Amino acid sequence: MNHRTALVLIVALFVISPVVAWLIYSGVINVGFEATQGKNKGELVHPARPLQGFALKDAEGNQVTENDLLGLWTMVEFAASPCVEDCMKNIYKMRQIRLALGKDAHRAQRVVITEKPDHMAKLMADNPGTRLFLTTDSSAPLLRQFPGYSEGDISSIAERIYIVDPLGNLMMRYPPKVDASDVLKDLRQLLKATWIRPKT
DSSP states (O other): OOHHHHHHHHHHHHHHOHHHHHHHHHTSSOOSSOOOTTOOOSEEEEEEEEOOOOOEEETTSOEEOGGGTTTSEEEEEEEOSSOOHHHHHHHHHHHHHHHHTGGGGGGEEEEEEESOGGGOHHHHHHSTTOEEEEEOTTOHHHHTTSTTOBTTBGGGGOSOEEEEOTTSEEEEEOOTTOOHHHHHHHHHHHHHHOOOOOOO
16 A cells, blocks of 8 residues: 555544544554554553443533533543542643643543532632533443443542543543643644544
């Protein structure tokens, strides 16, 4: 396969799905030129998981649905109660990562999911634009879709940053204490590789 044909194939695949774009970027799919295996800094969730079974509320008590994640690259953090040092740092990191995207910042959003909102007010005020979602008694099916979840224990998936693509697929997670620059590098590559734009 010549270089031009390979580029055409990549563009075609990118239009199909941001997940396919990431698989090429990660080297999982080889289209006939230099492999990129190992470029990504996060851990690929393979296969990507379409998040379903939403049973969350926003800070005003409104129902959160799959539509709240569509059209944007979403960074997700789970906040145990209380949200202590590493949790607080991740919320700040997500804010700085989005700002560092510059002209593409509008294509990404930040979500924090917690069980108890009362301890989050100052953190949300210090990190404007972060969306706060609250679990309910029916949230377990959604939480189980995140790798490492231990039944009834949101702290088992806390202190990590997760990436959800604009189609609502959970596709990437990062280890605790991840360097913000690693997440930023991956997001920049994903934004370059995909055509999906925010909903209007």
